[in-house]
Amino acid sequence: DGGITQSPKYLFRKEGQNVTLSCEQNLNHDAMYWYRQDPGQGLRLIYYSQIVNDFQKGDIAEGYSVSREKKESFPLTVTSAQKNPTAFYLCASSILGGHPDTQYFGPGTRLTVL
């Protein structure tokens, strides 16, 4: 079955540590996205990538970094510079030039910083 996988589902880290969230898709989609979800705030875009080895900042990129070395993978690193990293993180993908943009979502990773 085609889809998006995110791992792990739950992640606990100590304050000051970097942590990397995994996102893999086998939908052959070109574009991938990372969103942060906090209660009552909807989804906010962190980073997105349209092609391999290229990515753009979203609305709240500070304290985060990404890479896109393979079409299928778009890992997100939450760095120690992120002031309030505890949140639910969602990865999505879509067809580039699939206009308009229908995004398909993974199951999410809940990050808790202790």
Place this chain on the structure above:
Amino acid sequence: AQSVTQPDIHITVSEGASLELRCNYSYGATPYLFWYVQSPGQGLQLLLKYFSGDTLVQGIKGFEAEFKRSQSSFNLRKPSVHWSDAAEYFCAVSGGYQKVTFGTGTKLQVIP
């Protein structure tokens, strides 16, 4: 800039009753509109989308939505709610080219 407003943070309906979730958008041209549903601790699932044509759009799970340009609205409806519909619902707008803006969501509670 595009934006989405979901004025109802929380709605409670009785099982079997009808449902309408409100969504208002702001966008300068013809928007592309979406409704997603999220169960607790899960990702978002696409319910339906409007791109063009018929302003009444049918989706999965018996949901429909109507695009009203004059009111800048895209309200989600279901004639008879089931307990399994309890979830959070997100409206989203796009002008194309990957930029999608989501509303803050409406939590639906279904009581017996």
